[in-house]
Amino acid sequence: MTNDTKRAPIGVFDSGIGGLTVVREIIGRLPRENIIYLGDTARVPYGTKSSRTVIAYSLHNAGFLLSRGIKMLVVACNTSSAVSLPSLSREFEIPVIGVIGPGAKKAGEATKSGRVGVIGTPSTIKSSAYKKALEAISPQIEIYSRACPLFVPLAEEGWTEGEISELIAKEYLAPFKEYDIDVLVLGCTHYPLLKPTIQKVMGDGITLVDSAEETAKEIESMLHERDLLNDGTGAPAREYYLTDVSDTFVSVAGRFLGERIENIEMVDITGTAL
Amino acid sequence: MTNDTKRAPIGVFDSGIGGLTVVREIIGRLPRENIIYLGDTARVPYGTKSSRTVIAYSLHNAGFLLSRGIKMLVVACNTSSAVSLPSLSREFEIPVIGVIGPGAKKAGEATKSGRVGVIGTPSTIKSSAYKKALEAISPQIEIYSRACPLFVPLAEEGWTEGEISELIAKEYLAPFKEYDIDVLVLGCTHYPLLKPTIQKVMGDGITLVDSAEETAKEIESMLHERDLLNDGTGAPAREYYLTDVSDTFVSVAGRFLGERIENIEMVDITGTAL
Incomplete structure (x- = not known):
């Protein structure tokens, strides 16, 4: 070139x-x-x-x-x-x-249990874009997803750590603990700002996949x-x-x-x- | 007719x-x-x-x-x-x-201290529409306003009462307590759903003006x-x-x-x- x-x-x-x-x-x-x-x-x-x-x-x-x-x-x-x-x-x-392909690819590589969570805006979750991309890579992976509409305004307000963001993250992420996932995809470009809080709530055993990264x-x-x-x-x-x-x-x-x-x-x- | x-x-x-x-x-x-x-x-x-x-x-x-x-x-x-x-x-x-005129009119009538608070979306607060309407009614009224971007998604999620909504309301409304207002205008059509929480945080001494009403x-x-x-x-x-x-x-x-x-x-x- x-x-x-x-x-x-x-x-x-x-x-x-x-x-x-x-x-x-x-x-x-x-x-x-x-x-x-x-x-x-x-x-x-x-x-x-x-x-x-x-x-x-x-x-x-x-x-x-x-x-x-x-x-x-x-x-x-x-x-x-x-x-x-x-x-x-x-x-x-x-x-x-x-941003979807790279995030899905990494999630497919990182999961050991074959149970992957995806969070994003309501429209991204509704589109099933990560789910489709992940299923194309590994059809046997089980995917659980949830929209987290308060995460975008939290990130924009700069309320990314502390009691409020932790309580909201606990509320949104509780079902993923029951699903027993080992990888969680941050399927929204705002969410990397909340990574420390999400990791704290999910625990160190969960791999967070940052689509931006x-x-x-x-x-x-x-x-x-x-x-x-x-x-x-x-x-x-x-x-x-x-x-x-x-x-x-x-x-x-x-x-x-x-x-x-x-x-x-x-x-x-x-x-x-x- | x-x-x-x-x-x-x-x-x-x-x-x-x-x-x-x-x-x-x-x-x-x-x-x-x-x-x-x-x-x-x-x-x-x-x-x-x-x-x-x-x-x-x-x-x-x-x-x-x-x-x-x-x-x-x-x-x-x-x-x-x-x-x-x-x-x-x-x-x-x-x-x-x-919706702005009726809310402003009521706030002008309801305030005894002449100190009125206004909350709304960032664009409504930035437009100073309530401030201008209130000043047109009573030029001597002092107005304090603040945008509360998390209130709309809270109302849409249905998280209108409980710990999360109260903590967020406390965070947004704390400055109004210092300003010593006696009337607070709910300057967004989503906010009436949060009225009980806002009233609880502000106390019964504060009159909430609901623009919808x-x-x-x-x-x-x-x-x-x-x-x-x-x-x-x-x-x-x-x-x-x-x-x-x-x-x-x-x-x-x-x-x-x-x-x-x-x-x-x-x-x-x-x-x-x-």
Whole structure:
């Protein structure tokens, strides 16, 4: 590959802020890579919208990132990963990766008992995307899943440890203890912020699979295989774009990303306000 | 007024499910009235969208209800009430009422200390809509407000009483105790479900103003003044429309409304999927 291609940025999109936990893992693992992030805050949430609409939005987002010359596309949104990966892969020639496949793959490798739990937003759980991905890997695995709607606002409020978050985690996770799982998949990009609390409630015997972390590992191996890792030595560029002003994004982004965001730009990727 | 006009339904819209607490109060106060409810579940939430977009959506919603022959329009959505009432009143000839005015009016009447608290979603608090409405009534009133983002998912989960909801309410409401308010406005249509917990945390000395209840009172007096109260004796009709399938709506609607919903119909009010 040419140096220009290697030095091109990785493009990451999400419906809002959650995808920053994926960016954080990419930065931790591949600190030299240039990254462009797009949060579609004008149209968040995707989880309540039809598949057709989510695919259309995902194509808009990818089109914007492609126009910035990215070398790889990361769909850091569970809803979009569940429905739009085939369309995106068909439409674009660069490598495309979502967050569900890597999380499911790791869960399949990590379970010894063959009993795996999955938590996520109501729409991700309802889509059965992790269940289908896991069953495709190992049909004999038994999967138990539950939506945890309070985890996203807890993460955004920054109430990630302490009495309130522990009580809520106990309430949501109690059934998994009865199911006797040994692996729990954090199937929402907001949940890594609650990892210490979830681990405390579930106990050290349970392996937590962090989809953000697994996706970053997969990105590394895909870039390596294709000889696309950035070997430049300059300071890496990080660009953040939003489709609408979002106070939540600005106030909580640093906590999700683990570092301060210097520049956020607004972009109109659709050409229509409605 | 003709009997036909009197017997016409009251039209109510919200971005989603919260407006059902307003419908509940209307039914309690005016059990003979026919009601048509529209939840714009395809485009929820409104709070994160621009004023221009919220006004456009509100006009769509109102247009749909008007086409069903309503005699009065109730905007049971705080975000839409904050920005779209002037446009709706200009566009349509029937009486139009929002949820912010009635709540603010009651708070102004109820406070003795002149120190009023307001809680709501981040977008309602950021809009300062209650603050502006209260200041217009009594410029000397001091207003303290706080967004409580976890209250909506708590209400939707049905976790409205018990340890978790009390701890969260204590966390959010502690500053109001320091401000020494005597009235607290529940500035979100989801919050009436948390009223017992909020009252318990704030103590009996604090008057809670329920915007849904105050709006129903105002509807009664507006219909009475205009001689529009339904004097028919038939069983009242209740119709519920959504702009997209919403599992949350179906599962939690009964709790918000206080009675079972028999029929929910899907409607396309915009003609465009995106």
